[in-house]
Amino acid sequence: MDTRGIDQMLGELRASSQVAAGKTAQDAPAAGGVEFGAVLQNxxxxVSAAQKEAQGMAKDFSAGDPNVNIQDVMVNLQKANLSFQQMVQVRNKLVTAYQDIMNMPV
Structure with missing residues (x-):
């Protein structure tokens, strides 16, 4: 199981708590050398690449390309849809976590 994302999130939360406690962000330990923003951007x-690939295949199929079959088009469209739905759920969880942290009494 890949726990780099979880470790990164914990590192970010530790850094935020240290900043809130009056310490600078430079005093906070690095969280495994991976930045949360970079992981999220990746x-x-x-997700964007999967959607573009699926749309390209659908366009090629509708243009009559003999090398593209309907099964591959449908599978890629479903993969792109699922990856987008997963990203939306991750965003929703991050927003909820942020709101929970902001509502904590200090």
Whole structure:
């Protein structure tokens, strides 16, 4: 199981708590050397690439390309749809976590 994303999130939360406690962000330990923003951007790029590939295949199929069959088009469209839905759920969880943290009494 890949826990880099979870470790990164915990590192970000630790850094935020240290900043809130009056310490600078430079005093906070690095969270495994991976930045949360970079991981999130990479995931967004992968979702975007999957959607573009599926749309391209659908366009090729509708143009009559003999190398593209309907099964591959439908599978890629469903994969792109699922990856987008998963990204929306991750966004919803991040927003909820942010709201929970902001509503905590200090």
């Amino acid at each position: 995931a967004l790029d992968q």
